[in-house]
Amino acid sequence: MNELITGVIKGERRAIARALTVVENERDGAEMLLAALFPHTGRAQIIGITGAPGTGKSTLVSALAKAYRAQQQTVAIIAVDPTSPFSGGAIMGDRIRMRDLAGDPGVFIRSMATRGNLGGLARASRDAIRVLDAAGFELILVETVGAGQSEVDIARTAQTTLVVEAPGLGDDVQAIKAGILEIADILVVNKADKPGADSTVSSLKAMLELGHPAAREQMVAHHGRILHVQNPAAAVEARFWLPPVLRTVASEGGGIPELMQAIAQHRAHLALDGALQSLEKQQIEIELHDRLRAALIARLLAIIPQEMLADMIARIQARTLDPHAAVQQLLAAQVSQYPDLR
Amino acid sequence: MPAIRVLIAKPGLDGHDRGAKVIARALRDAGMEVIYTGLRQTPEMIAEAALQEDVDVVGLSILSGAHMALVPRIREMLDANDLKDVPLIIGGIIPDDDKSALTAMGVQGIFGPGTSTETIVARIQELVGAKGEASLL
Numbered sequence: 001m002n003e004l005i006t007g008v009i010k011g012e013r014r015a016i017a018r019a020l021t022v023v024e025n026e027r028d029g030a031e032m033l034l035a036a037l038f039p040h041t042g043r044a045q046i047i048g049i050t051g052a053p054g055t056g057k058s059t060l061v062s063a064l065a066k067a068y069r070a071q072q073q074t075v076a077i078i079a080v081d082p083t084s085p086f087s088g089g090a091i092m093g094d095r096i097r098m099r100d101l102a103g104d105p106g107v108f109i110r111s112m113a114t115r116g117n118l119g120g121l122a123r124a125s126r127d128a129i130r131v132l133d134a135a136g137f138e139l140i141l142v143e144t145v146g147a148g149q150s151e152v153d154i155a156r157t158a159q160t161t162l163v164v165e166a167p168g169l170g171d172d173v174q175a176i177k178a179g180i181l182e183i184a185d186i187l188v189v190n191k192a193d194k195p196g197a198d199s200t201v202s203s204l205k206a207m208l209e210l211g212h213p214a215a216r217e218q219m220v221a222h223h224g225r226i227l228h229v230q231n232p233a234a235a236v237e238a239r240f241w242l243p244p245v246l247r248t249v250a251s252e253g254g255g256i257p258e259l260m261q262a263i264a265q266h267r268a269h270l271a272l273d274g275a276l277q278s279l280e281k282q283q284i285e286i287e288l289h290d291r292l293r294a295a296l297i298a299r300l301l302a303i304i305p306q307e308m309l310a311d312m313i314a315r316i317q318a319r320t321l322d323p324h325a326a327v328q329q330l331l332a333a334q335v336s337q338y339p340d341l342r
Numbered sequence: 343m344p345a346i347r348v349l350i351a352k353p354g355l356d357g358h359d360r361g362a363k364v365i366a367r368a369l370r371d372a373g374m375e376v377i378y379t380g381l382r383q384t385p386e387m388i389a390e391a392a393l394q395e396d397v398d399v400v401g402l403s404i405l406s407g408a409h410m411a412l413v414p415r416i417r418e419m420l421d422a423n424d425l426k427d428v429p430l431i432i433g434g435i436i437p438d439d440d441k442s443a444l445t446a447m448g449v450q451g452i453f454g455p456g457t458s459t460e461t462i463v464a465r466i467q468e469l470v471g472a473k474g475e476a477s478l479l
Contacts, residue, residue, distance in 0.1 A: 014424045017396040025344040088345060089370035095391060096380035102387045109394055113345065113375045 048158030
């Protein structure tokens with residue numbers, strides 16, 4: 001284990017790969033490994049990239065990584081793909097779009113499956129980010145398929161979240177439904193050379209302005225503070241981040257310099273007024289709650305006898321017990337039986 | 343038991359990846375996590391992906407007839423990346439005459455046309471089981 005820890009800190013690729021497996025599988029020693037790496041984390045810039053399937057996220061990530069490499073920055077990529085709910089398996093094909101990055105020792109790409117359990121991805125990806133951060137990568141790009149919870153989880157882990165759209169994937173109501181306006185720091189309309197790009201850009205802009213100034217309040221809340229705006233004038237412009245809507249043609253590298261500039265601007269914005277600190281504080285709070293919840297459930301399930309659970313399920317199915325009462329009974333029984341849970 | 347991770351790669355220049363996709367899907371349906379790298383992969387790219395993804399098994403699909411040139415190079419690159427313990431299996435058009443030579447090169451499973459996906463799944467499970475947990479740390 002010590003060899004693994006020093007290997008990661010030295011940036012040895014085999015050690016990094018194995019450490020990622022250890023944390024992803026929550027194998028024995030994962031906690032020790034993460035504890036040893038933790039003091040070496042906090043340096044990387046973390047960018048989340050999310051969006052519907054087919055919007056070109058992997059291609060965009062590849063183009064961004066290539067551009068950052070041209071500036072001599074080291075880049076790690078975590079590409080998350082969904083696990084099949086039927087078999088528990090997954091097919092992860094993001095590397096197909098990232099072949100331009102092959103052979104570059106300053107790039108590390110890792111595919112991760114969501115593995116089904118709610119909140120599990122968030123824990124696993126946070127841990128994976130820490131391993132890559134400790135290994136010294138300057139930029140960590142985390143790509144997920146945007147479908148509800150996972151994209152919100154990303155926003156809670158990254159410092160800057162890009163939401164990728166493409167022309168012709170539904171009207172502006174889809175954008176509100178999916179909640180993308182709340183989580184996006186930067187909106188990217190990829191495949192901007194395709195018909196319909198103009199209307200996608202203008203409807204996204206309209207949606208952002210529709211929320212104005214409420215959208216601005218929301219954006220601030222998203223970074224940990226709520227300020228009420230009396231006069232949304234230029235004076236307050238610097239304090240608020242209004243997500244820009246950018247166009248890219250990632251397959252040809254179009255719009256990538258502008259996107260990088262927007263990412264840099266968002267980073268500079270976070271540096272204002274301690275916004276980054278409050279974002280980080282909020283992320284730590286969420287993470288602690290999340291981990292505590294998982295640990296408590298695991299502990300409780302380990303001590304509740306299987307027969308008791310099975311019996312309750314049968315009674316609920318027979319309609320002689322309701323689920324709320326069952327939970328209360330389980331908690332009461334366990335707390336009195338195991339005072340250390342109190 | 344965490345999911346078995348398998349890299350499915352197509353080295354060389356033939357452009358037919360239907361077989362590789364069928365296998366990828368069958369492995370997914372057997373509960374495995376498949377990293378599919380797409381067409382025209384060089385031995386270097388395959389070894390690099392296997393290293394970064396920390397896969398349990400590498401599967402190659404070769405229909406071009408270039409297996410006798412590609413396989414030893416890929417095995418060599420894997421070994422150079424400290425992946426000696428990662429088994430290599432291949433599928434595709436492999437003449438019977440070449441099988442013993444491939445086995446001697448360290449190939450641990452050769453699957454020709456008509457092989458059932460169950461056979462391949464079982465062989466991967468067997469290889470990963472034999473490797474055991476001990477080698478992972």
